[in-house]
Amino acid sequence: MSFENLDLDFLERADIEVVLHLGQMILGIDTEELGPEFIVEADAFIANLEEFLQDDLKQLLGLFNSRLIAFLLMGTFKHFVDMTPEQQATFYNKWVYSRLGLFRTGASTLKALCGWSYYSLEKSWEAINYPGKTIGREDKTPTLLQGKQPWQEGMEL
Amino acid sequence: MIITPDNLPEDHALQADIVIIGTGAGGAMAAARFASQGYKIIMLEEGPYVSKKDFTQEENTLVRKMYRRGGALATDDMSIRILQGKVFGGSTTINWMNSFRTPDDVLEEWSADFGLEEYLPSYMESHYQGIEERMSIHTVPEDQHSPQNLIILEAAEKMGIHGEACRNNSHGCIGCGKCGLGCAYDAKQDMRLTYLKDAQQYDCTIFTSTKATRIDYQDNNNQTIHATPQDGSERHVTITTQRTIVAGGAIMTPLLLQHSGLGTGGIVGKYLHLHPVLGSVGLYDREIYPTYGIPMSAYSHELKDITNGYGVWQEVPDLELFLAGVNMPGIGPRRKELMEQANRMGVILTLTRDGASGKSAGQVRWRRGLNPQNGHFALKKYPSITYRLDPLDKKHALMGLRQAIEMHFSAGATKVLPMHAHGFEITNDKQIDAFFQLPMGPNQLSIFSAHPTGSVRMGKDPKQTAVNECMELHHHPGVYVMDGSTLPTAPGVNPMVSILGAVSRAIELGNIGL
Numbered sequence: 001m002s003f004e005n006l007d008l009d010f011l012e013r014a015d016i017e018v019v020l021h022l023g024q025m026i027l028g029i030d031t032e033e034l035g036p037e038f039i040v041e042a043d044a045f046i047a048n049l050e051e052f053l054q055d056d057l058k059q060l061l062g063l064f065n066s067r068l069i070a071f072l073l074m075g076t077f078k079h080f081v082d083m084t085p086e087q088q089a090t091f092y093n094k095w096v097y098s099r100l101g102l103f104r105t106g107a108s109t110l111k112a113l114c115g116w117s118y119y120s121l122e123k124s125w126e127a128i129n130y131p132g133k134t135i136g137r138e139d140k141t142p143t144l145l146q147g148k149q150p151w152q153e154g155m156e157l
Numbered sequence: 158m159i160i161t162p163d164n165l166p167e168d169h170a171l172q173a174d175i176v177i178i179g180t181g182a183g184g185a186m187a188a189a190r191f192a193s194q195g196y197k198i199i200m201l202e203e204g205p206y207v208s209k210k211d212f213t214q215e216e217n218t219l220v221r222k223m224y225r226r227g228g229a230l231a232t233d234d235m236s237i238r239i240l241q242g243k244v245f246g247g248s249t250t251i252n253w254m255n256s257f258r259t260p261d262d263v264l265e266e267w268s269a270d271f272g273l274e275e276y277l278p279s280y281m282e283s284h285y286q287g288i289e290e291r292m293s294i295h296t297v298p299e300d301q302h303s304p305q306n307l308i309i310l311e312a313a314e315k316m317g318i319h320g321e322a323c324r325n326n327s328h329g330c331i332g333c334g335k336c337g338l339g340c341a342y343d344a345k346q347d348m349r350l351t352y353l354k355d356a357q358q359y360d361c362t363i364f365t366s367t368k369a370t371r372i373d374y375q376d377n378n379n380q381t382i383h384a385t386p387q388d389g390s391e392r393h394v395t396i397t398t399q400r401t402i403v404a405g406g407a408i409m410t411p412l413l414l415q416h417s418g419l420g421t422g423g424i425v426g427k428y429l430h431l432h433p434v435l436g437s438v439g440l441y442d443r444e445i446y447p448t449y450g451i452p453m454s455a456y457s458h459e460l461k462d463i464t465n466g467y468g469v470w471q472e473v474p475d476l477e478l479f480l481a482g483v484n485m486p487g488i489g490p491r492r493k494e495l496m497e498q499a500n501r502m503g504v505i506l507t508l509t510r511d512g513a514s515g516k517s518a519g520q521v522r523w524r525r526g527l528n529p530q531n532g533h534f535a536l537k538k539y540p541s542i543t544y545r546l547d548p549l550d551k552k553h554a555l556m557g558l559r560q561a562i563e564m565h566f567s568a569g570a571t572k573v574l575p576m577h578a579h580g581f582e583i584t585n586d587k588q589i590d591a592f593f594q595l596p597m598g599p600n601q602l603s604i605f606s607a608h609p610t611g612s613v614r615m616g617k618d619p620k621q622t623a624v625n626e627c628m629e630l631h632h633h634p635g636v637y638v639m640d641g642s643t644l645p646t647a648p649g650v651n652p653m654v655s656i657l658g659a660v661s662r663a664i665e666l667g668n669i670g671l
Binding site: 025026027028029041044045048049050052053089092093096097101104105107108109111112114115116117118119120121124125127128129130131133134135138141142143144 | 213214215216217220221226227228229234235236238303304305331332333334335341444445446448449450478479481482483484485488489490491492493494496497498499500526537539578596598599600601
């Protein structure tokens with residue numbers, strides 16, 4: 001899957017770049033590893049929200065990449081996507097620790113969007129030592145009744 | 158009978174003795190009771206119909222399908238994320254099974270402060286017994302605690318504080334740890350498998366994926382309910398009824414009442430309580446696997462009474478990955494490194510019984526705001542949830558968080574990271590104090606909730622409460638509210654059984670007058 005021609009309901013080309021950079025900065029995972037699936041999942045997450053929240057998110061992504069906001073908070077006229085990784089983290093933390101609740105709300109929203117969109121993807125599970133579903137593989141469930149294995153294949157559940 | 162938008166009958170103008178809006182704990186209990194008394198019941202559920210085969214344990218599809226706002230429900234400022242079911246069976250389909258009775262001191266508080274002497278412990282005993290029997294509620298056996306729950310029990314023993322097994326509503330639970338995605342084994346005895354099943358033995362028709370949009374109130378014996386199938390079609394369902402029971406939960410119920418002009422008295426929507434939850438992550442040398450095992454099988458309520466019966470209690474979650482992804486502290490490579498140790502991670506949740514100062518904690522209402530659309534600004538009405546953690550509740554919550562950090566270390570954690578935007582790592586006592594020097598404002602300290610209650614509270618005084626002891630609106634007889642929104646104060650325990658018990662008692666008291 002490539003980033004080109006993704007079937008998206010909400011995110012536009014400019015938004016994709018912002019979300020990818022956000023994912024990289026917040027999750028510590030490079031954009032290639034995040035992959036197009038991350039964008040598709042983020043888009044599905046947003047598309048599931050009510051219209052007024054979609055509008056808010058659209059504005060938030062725009063504001064986060066705004067050169068004016070970067071100038072006000074950092075003294076630089078760079079877009080977020082053009083900042084160095086260190087500048088991006090500093091910029092994000094300016095939002096987190098701002099006295100203005102609106103900035104903190106924005107930072108929290110973007111963190112939730114990224115965290116949800118990546119870690120609900122099956123491809124993220126191996127790296128975090130998550131063995132996955134139990135259905136059909138109940139006997140491999142790591143903590144089943146405190147390590148005991150009362151379930152055996154063929155047992156009625 | 159279950160009706161989905163696919164098999165919606167041609168005749169969309171229907172009639173019932175009682176319409177029940179919502180299929181969660183309150184709605185299901187009401188349906189079972191009234192259907193068995195011979196009334197013709199129609200239930201409306203906004204969320205989809207689900208059964209065991211739908212519970213595939215796939216987070217990204219199931220959370221979007223079964224949680225309100227796809228799991229993204231939150232206060233307006235995003236400082237508290239609220240997990241709430243929007244599915245057949247309501248939040249009982251996706252909850253973590255904790256099944257405690259309302260504590261006696263809370264019932265006594267309701268009697269003293271709200272005139273609800275009918276809910277004193279002696280009157281509630283038989284209701285709780287019946288609920289516990291129907292839902293297979295039992296104390297989790299000692300040999301079934303997951304490693305994550307053992308953190309609570311081990312720490313409690315070492316610290317000399319309270320710690321014991323919880324009670325849950327399961328039968329044959331294997332501890333897959335996916336309760337939040339619906340039970341793929343039908344072990345969780347949720348509403349689908351208990352009270353909704355009972356109701357369907359009688360004249361009870363349940364419309365799923367069908368949202369009640371408005372209640373037209375004519376008088377105490379005549380109401381018309383308007384509803385819309387959630388399939389994108391333009392279809393419309395109207396039901397005329399003699400009694401209406403709203404059971405949409407503490408967020409949706411006040412919104413529907415207000416939208417229908419039934420929020421009179423200025424009480425509906427106020428006094429929202431959330432049981433705000435703080436989290437702390439302990440990293441252990443041993444494997445914990447917090448995404449597996451029976452969730453919340455152990456708890457500690459050592460700090461349950463810090464101020465006049467208000468305080469905190471500690472439990473451990475069913476740590477679905479979407480929750481971990483959203484709430485893990487910090488950013489960047491350190492966050493990635495933390496997530497990579499998910500199998501050695503144990504999480505303690507600190508739940509606060511909010512409302513200690515007696516003030517209004519939160520509010521649910523409709524707001525109007527300007528939204529830009531296609532280059533123009535449009536005046537739009539949108540649902541609003543506001544909540545500010547009261548200073549006394551915050552003090553309790555932070556005391557509880559400190560205790561949770563100490564519990565992690567007592568149980569052998571090598572490092573503890575409270576769920577805070579900073580990602581602060583604690584490895585010794587001095588760092589605990591340093592952590593509490595960080596800013597702890599909204600969206601800095603990570604907070605979530607799964608227990609919204611109180612927004613249509615019950616009591617005798619119409620100036621202070623919205624419904625009477627029978628859960629009937631003071632100002633609109635014939636319309637009842639039977640869900641968590643009626644609980645006069647936060648119950649201080651996971652609220653499912655409190656809701657079921659209160660509704661069961663209200664029905665006994667009022668018997669709906671038909």
